[in-house]
Amino acid sequence: MESAKMAKIAYKALDEKKGEDIKIIEIAGISVIADYFIISNGGNISQVQAMVENVRERMQQSGYEIKRVEGNRDSTWVLLDYGDVVVHIFDKEDRLFYDLERIWSDGTPISIEDI
Numbered sequence: 044m045e046s047a048k049m050a051k052i053a054y055k056a057l058d059e060k061k062g063e064d065i066k067i068i069e070i071a072g073i074s075v076i077a078d079y080f081i082i083s084n085g086g087n088i089s090q091v092q093a094m095v096e097n098v099r100e101r102m103q104q105s106g107y108e109i110k111r112v113e114g115n116r117d118s119t120w121v122l123l124d125y126g127d128v129v130v131h132i133f134d135k136e137d138r139l140f141y142d143l144e145r146i147w148s149d150g151t152p153i154s155i156e157d158i
């Protein structure tokens with residue numbers, strides 16, 4: 044499954060930049076938005092931006108084109124939309140505030156090993 048491969052690449056890119064509490068939520072069965080949401084946070088804006096850049100670089104190297112980006116270099120929440128995989132990168136405070144894991148609790152949390 045191509046979306047699973049994309050999710051693994053994005054997960055590893057976040058992990059390389061020490062992304063905190065990386066979560067994968069499979070939403071294919073409950074939404075047409077995407078197959079997977081990947082959610083992580085950084086300790087500060089600089090780390091958030093490093094994570095964003097690494098995901099973009101690794102996905103591009105693997106031949107995946109980004110469809111849409113929400114947020115910019117000063118943002119505390121950046122959304123990277125790759126179609127079947129959507130990556131959410133927050134600072135700690137915004138991740139707690141928006142609590143996407145709760146909002147998408149009908150999805151299935153999965154580990155990187157299970158993809």
